Amino acid sequence: MNKQIKKSIGKIHLWLGLASGLVVFIVALTGSILVFEEEIDPFIHPEFYKVETVGKSRIPIDFAIQSLRKEYATDSINRIYTFNDPERTILVMGKNTKGNTFFFAVNPYTGKIVSSMEQKKHFFSIVNKLHRSLLLGETGKFITGCSCLIFIIILLSGLFLWWPKKLKNLKQRLTIKWNASFKRVNWDFHSTIGFYSFLFLLIIALTGLTWSFKWFENSLYYLMDGVAKKPSIKVANPPKSKLLSEETFFYQDIIDETNKIYSYQGNVQLRMPNDTINSILVTKENTERTIPNQSSIAYFDRYTARNIQIKPYESFTKGDKLRRLIYPIHTGSIYGLPTKIIAFLVCLFAASAPITGFLIWWGRKRKKH
Incomplete structure (x- = not known):
């Protein structure tokens, strides 16, 4: 048998x-x-990851966003990635007027766009x-x-x-x-x-x-x-209010406010909503912890950059925390x-x-x- x-x-x-x-x-x-x-990717595209010289202070990311709109015909900004490492560039994902998605590397000390690449041509994509x-x-x-x-x-x-x-x-x-x-x-x-x-x-x-x-x-x-898993939370944006003046640094204000809310060392990511209803989702990964992918969340008004709601990592359910661990476990990055x-x-x-x-x-x- x-x-x-x-x-x-x-x-x-x-x-x-x-x-x-x-x-x-x-x-x-x-x-x-x-x-x-x-x-591997920083080795292939070093200009996307490292600045040539670390400056004394960073300038608002909004200057680079303005350049993207004018010089690169970037119709919409999808995501912005900022990093705690002083040598890292800022990465911006945006779509041009033709609907093609591009990655842009920005020098955080000069605001200069140092490199760009279409997403569909990126090797790892x-x-x-x-x-x-x-x-x-x-x-x-x-x-x-x-x-x-x-x-x-x-x-x-x-x-x-x-x-x-x-x-x-x-x-x-x-x-x-x-x-x-x-x-x-x-x-x-x-x-x-x-x-x-x-x-x-x-x-x-x-x-x-x-x-x-x-x-x-x-x-x-x-x-x-x-x-069961609850649907992904999408915090509704308040009714459209008066836009901030051009002198106000919209994206930089969101980044700065997030760093005030979550004072630990970490990388900040801004995700713009692809509709007219929801607010801007911001995550900040805690790089002080050994286990990666432990991020807290904040939501911001898409018109005024005002903080609407926060959700610290500590408030996540056990299911949410396990879900966060899935990626580093799957890729083997959980213990470096x-x-x-x-x-x-x-x-x-x-x-x-x-x-x-x-x-x-x-x-x-x-x-x-």
């Missing part, structure tokens, strides 16, 4: 692997690249879309989500197949016989490294489901809060470089698994013939 069960699980493992192999390869390979996005949706939009997102579910089944069935019947065979399952034939080395690599990577890949795959399926995200909230290296290596193995698994199947098929 046990032999028959193992044979059936082996078939499930095989055919699910063959069916999802190409998608798993693409998602895992792009995932391994995205692990070190924060290290392309890799990220390939990773999440295979560049196929919502259809691709569904495909990668299903492949992620399949991959979890493959991991669990693989562990069952790896598990030795007798304790004396454990050492053999834990080592790779490098001096053996290619066929044996390939099998050892597939099964042994698969065992060592199992827990890490299972965590990465499970957290990855959060972006593909609402039911999985809701299950996290049920687990932590006992209720050590966990990033682990995530990078196991993602590379995951990318190789469909290949080594295919070679095992092909070798057995040829042997039968």
